[in-house]
Amino acid sequence: SFMISPKPLLMFRASFISTRRLLEKEIAIASFRLGTLGTLAFTPHCRRLCPDTMTRIAQIEDHGSAVAWSPVKSDADVIALGAKDSGGVGFDDYGGELELFNLNICSPQGQPKPRPIGSVKTTSRFSSIGWTAGSGAVADKYKMGLIAGGMIDGSVNVWDPATIKSTSPGKDPTVATVKRHSGGAVSALQFNPHPASANLLASGGSDGEVLVTSLESPKAPHVYVPATDQPKQGAEITQVAWNTQVSHILASSAGNGTAVVWDLRQKKPWCELRCEANAAVSDLQWNPTQGLHIVTSSSDDRNPVLKLWDLRASTTMPLTTLEGHSQGILSLSWCPHDDSLLVSCGKDNRTILWDLFTLKSIGDIPNDEAGDTPASATYGGISQSQQKRYDVQWSPILRGVVSTCSFDRKVQAHSMIGLATKCGRPPQWLKPSSAVTCGFGGTIVSLSATSKSVSITSCIEEPELKAASEKFEELTANGDYTGFCQSMADTAKRAGDSYENKVWGFMKIIFEENARAQLLTYLGFDSEKISRAATEFVDNSSSLSD
Secondary structure, three states: OOOOHHHHHHHHHHHHEEEEHHHHHHHHHHHHHHOHHHHHOOOOOHHHHHOOOOOOOEEEEEEOEEEEEOOHHHOOOOEEEEEEOOOOOOHHHHHOOEEEOOOOOOOOOOOOOOOOEHHHHHHEEEEEEEEEEOOOHHHHOOOEEEEEEEOOOOOOEEOOOHHHHHHOOOOOEEEEEOOOOOOEEEEEEOOOOHHHOEEEEEEEEOOEEEEEEEEOOOOOOEOOOOOOOOOOOOOOOOEEOOOOOOOOOOEEOOOOOOOEEEOOOHHHHHHEOOOOOOOOOOEEEEOOOOOOEEEHHHHHHHOOEEEEEOOOOOOOOEEEEEEEEOOOOOEEEEEOOOOOEEEEOOOOOOOOOOOOOOOOOEEEEOOOOOOOOOOOOOOOOOHHOOOEEEEEOOOOOOEEEEEEEEEEEEEEEEHHHHHHHHHOOOHHHHHEEEEEEEEOOEEEEEOOOOOOOEEEEOOOOOOHHHHHHHHHHHHHOOOHHHHHHHHHHHHHHHHOOOOHHHHHHHHHOOOOOOOOHHHHHHHHHHHHHHHHHHHHHHHHHHHHOO
């Protein structure tokens, strides 16, 4: 008997697992770039190669930040990080920092590795952040748009990201500073998503006040309140959200459990939702395609639910409730490319992707993938609590990409393509927006997602070939193959092509009634002469034998 040492086996197993994880990550990244993971994930073989728990495609370490995605298509991979902590090891406040990172998600070469492309120091730390592409003269002047930061000292700072990205020394990227909030941090920021109103910035502070800032003239911003008779909401503003369909409608949520919908044209509240009794509304979002649908989240550990509201039906009773978190919800985001997908994160250390068709959770975005080294902790349970995420956001341009921020100072980007297909259907951005097929005779059939009609057109590249084809069908429709061959022989004769003339003449004989006899005649043989010659040959042979 003999014993095999377990050490080589363990080393082989560890090497195999490491190689497999690397392969899985490379497949997920490549599949995201090709946009095909949603289709492949339906097959069991692909599920083995690309498990649903594999979502992370980029990670930035050691950054406790507020995050904003770039709304500019040419810089879709760029995110802005506003430091929420001072970065020091003591109690001193060293201010904050605004950093720009290129996640390199769409890079065709290698595994995406985020890289910093610019930064600027700030005198205060960030509480919230927003990014706009701008409109009109602002968009023309600022090619990468404008970044606004809600600071903990109550100010709103505006920067030019193109200047931050450039390496030109001495250029100040600060565009403007607005100091209208008093008594605490600017806890919520959002630019208007409508292209014509993209220079409007909504902000909410810990003082309960909601303000709207116009940056039509960035150097001289104009600030006003949404309603003159109700300037404050009564508690800290936790989120502001512009309506996705109507540019003058704004919603804000507060720590007193209410959410107010403001009409900026009428300069008064349109309605108030009393969402929670004794807890804050931690977040709210509008439906990307339905202007009267809104979702709110509760931070109450006793009732951690998402509430979907249809403002046409009721402002006192939610349309439905989503239950899945076991502790309070901290952040949520509605997918701009598929309004049936919603993502939320909470104190229970879960980040859930929801299917609004079935009103059920599809799955969780994992905090740490297999093989990652967990954060060190002095006391039990602290490591797990540090992984809790406090912010989730869908990218406005990159389809199926979500960013997350966690208390262990990690900013991650995840691909939701594989996870979203677990609901049994592909996401809307994977559905073909158009289709085309070609038929015989130059017929083209096409359809578009923006039109309910099917278009049938003809494309004739060779009119002579089409005319010949139609003539062939016309002459052969009644079975007159002899006439067709004769017409082709005559055409060849007129063209002076004796070879074609003989070929078509031969083809004509094949369709004659007495084709055998006529074929011999056409080839120059006389059947009677052949018969006489054969008879003479037989007679001569008989006489010789006698």
